[in-house]
Amino acid sequence: MDRRTLLKGSAAAGGLAAFGGTLGAFLPGPMGARNAFAASPxxxxxxxxxxxPQxxxxxxxxxxxxxxxxxxxYDSLVEFAKxxxxxxxDAQREDIADYPDKPGRVNxxxxxxxxxxxxxxxSWIKFKLxxxxxxxxxxxxxxxxxxxTWHRKLGLEAIGAxxxxxISFIRPDQIKxxxxxxxxxxxxxxxxLLLKIQPNLYSPIYDSVKCKEMATDDDPWAKKFLENNTAGFGPYQITQLVRGQQCVFEAxxxxxxxxxxxxxxIMKEVPTSANRAQLLQGGAVDIAQYLQPLELIRLSKAPGVAVDTIPATFMLWIELNAKIKPFDNVDVRRAMNFAFPQEQVLKTVFQDLAQPLNGALPAFYPGFNEKYYEFHKQDLAQAKELLKKAGMADGFKTVLSYNAGDPVQExxxxxxxSALKExxxxxxxxxxxAATFYNFVSQREQPMIFYYDSPWCxxxxxxxxxxxxxxxFVNYSNYTNAKVDELIDAAARTADNDARLEMMDEVQKIVMKEAPWVFVAFTNYSxxxxxxxxxxxxxxxxxIRFQDFYRDA
Known part of the structure; x- marks a missing residue:
């Protein structure tokens, strides 16, 4: 699979001017010249x-x-081998292959x-720290x-829950x-998933001594403290965080x-993709994150710059809120997919540096099946028929929210x-x-909203x-199907890998037929x-993990 792309937006106000044209305002120590910009020590x-960070x-x-x-x-208990x-x-990746001969089937x-x-x-695991x-x-x-840490997940009933x-961890007494x-x-x-879930980025282990010290009767899980401070066993600590400007980490x-x-x-906020690309090309920064396709193509030819591209878990789609009419109707959701100009979007927006999102999970994950995807070509006639079947032959009016910080969404x-007008x-x-976009997504109140995400396990x-x-927590389309819930729950209670894959194949079949998303694109990490x-x-x-990087001698 040859996918090369792109973006995950999220930003606040600012731009190149906030950089002051040089890094001298915030880089420590002596700096040599690199082109017109100051280079990093x-x-x-x-x-x-x-x-x-927010x-x-x-x-x-x-x-x-x-x-x-x-x-x-922060650090987790274990990690995938590389x-x-x-x-x-020039790059490595996690070894996520299935290993029937290894404990937990993972490396x-x-x-x-x-x-x-x-x-x-x-059914159980024991760790020696x-x-x-x-x-x-x-x-x-x-x-x-x-x-x-695990008690906190249960207590807060949020992402950790x-x-x-x-993994069917539902009671505090299950961990000892x-x-x-x-x-x-x-x-x-x-x-x-008992072992496979442990390396997840959002399964960090907290310093409970510090957290308990900062907890209060009204805040027993130290939420206020951990919103602005860290208490972990990872390689860095934050020495400065000015939201909207920069965050400084010290090893x-x-x-x-x-x-x-x-x-x-030093993570410097530069909301505009073009400015991030300019700073990298000029030598003022070492990494420019989440650039537009044309910028990546141009930078790959620039002296002193390298662009790595890896098939990734990134998926871009549009949530169709099943609790807001008319998207409670399956035929309407299917019509929205047949009307989507996917081929045109991939060519003109992504410059052919992305592939159709033809499934509901990353294509290189075990069990992925693309045969249930029906929306290979835009079919406005079929979309009209489906709207007529749903009793909406005259169409309807709705709103699509998009992230101002992601240059591909607009x-x-x-x-x-334009396609839907037809x-x-x-x-x-x-x-x-961009600074408030995630709140819009998680509130589940928009009829249609872009979402760019990836399953981390x-x-x-x-x-x-x-x-x-x-x-x-992340079912932002408010999709509900009792059979899907039943199959997912059953798969979580069996160690029979073949049976699990069969059940998840059936879930994919149902989901793709009922279309809770408008399927947009698979994109690479660049x-x-x-x-x-x-x-x-x-x-x-x-x-990225800062601890991985070094400079060529």
Whole structure:
């Protein structure tokens, strides 16, 4: 699969002027000249990003910038082993293949956990933690930190509760400290995701000592503290956060894996894609995130710049809110898909650097099946027939909200608006500031809204649960189908991999027929960097981890 693309928007006001044309205002130490701009010191990494972190609490925010901060300041118990990225000698990626002969069917290495045991049917797991690991507050990692972290997921009933539900972790007593450095998690039923969910970016382990210190009777899970501070065992700590401007990370000297090569990381908010590309080409930054297709093409030919492209888990779609008429009608949702000018969007907006989103999970995940996708070609006649069948032959009026920080959404929306006029649908467009766009999505109050996301666990059951279970936090289309819920729940309770794949295939068949989304595009993750910057690894969570990078000697 040859997909090369693109974008995940999220930003606040600002631009090149906020950079002051130079990095001298915020780079420490002496700086040499690189073209017309100041270059980073060897152990400083400078990133032009659409947005700085909003909240620092992984329970409530998955916006761009926030998950980069989570990856820098926290660690999980285990991680997928890394392998060379196909056709890219400068990159690595996670090994997410299925390994029937390995525990939990995955190729894992330890992080905060140095070893583990897991039941053959994945009904329980026991971790032995590394001893002597310290948080950014100086507190030692113990089993109580792991226990408190999972109790917090249940207590807050937010994103972490979704992860808990995915593995049928529903009661606090299912996780126990067996000793100072040993913790066990026991399920009522087998669950094949028990180990596979642990490396998820949003399964970090918290310093419970610090969090309890900052908790109050009204805030027992330290939400207010963790919104603006970190309490983790990761390689970096935040030394400055000015939302809308920049976030500065400093490497920890006492990190248990050794101090990272990049001692200082400066994430500078540059909302405009063109300005981010200009700063990278001029040498003012080391990485420019989330650029437009034409900019990526141009930068790939620029001296001193490298562009890596990796098939990714990114999916772009439009949520059709099943609780808002007329999208409670399956025929209307199908009509909206037949009317979507997908081929035109891929060619003119994505410059042929994306592929059709022809399924409900990433194409390289186990169990993906594209044969249920019906919307290969725009078919306005079929769309009209479906609207007539739904009793809406004269069309209707609705609103599509899009992210002002994502440069592909507006032109895609305009092309869609024109196409829908042909079938009598009056589509009004609503531009939403990037800083508040995620709130618009999560409130589930818009009839139509773009969403750009990816399932961070390489498993079809996880993907289907994430987007289509009626009780999922991330089911932003308010889609409900009792049979889908039943199949997803059943798949989460069996260790029979073949049976799980069969059930998830049936879910895909139902979902694609009922079309809770307008299916737009699969896009690649593209890393635009200075060519002397090495070490990039692609993660299914589609974020960078500062600790991976180093400079070519």
């Amino acid at each position: 060897p152990h400083t990494l400078v990133i032009a990003s659409p947005a700085t 909240s620092l609490d992984s329970e409530f925010d998955v916006s761009l910038g926030t998950f980069e901060a989570i990856a820098a300041c 392998i060379p990225a196909p056709a890219d000698p 894992m290495v330890g992080k905060l956990a140095e070893s583990w045991e897991i039941a053959p049917d994945s 590394r001893e002597g690991v310290k948080s950014n507050w100086g507190n030692e990692l113990t089993a109580e930190d792991v226990v408190w 979704f992860f808990a539900n995915t 400290a067996e000793g100072k450095y040993v913790v066990s998690l026991t399920l009522d039923n087998p669950n094949p 920890r000297d006492d990190y248990y894996r050794g101090k990272p090569y990049m001692h200082t990381v 032109p895609t929306a305009i092309l869609y608006q 079938i009598g649908v009056d589509l009004q467009l609503r531009k939403v500031p 390489p498993d079809p059951g996880y993907s289907m649960n994430l987007y289509f279970h009626s009780k999922s 890393m635009a960097r200075r060519e002397d910057l090495k070490g990039w690894t692609y993660y299914t969570s589609n974020n």
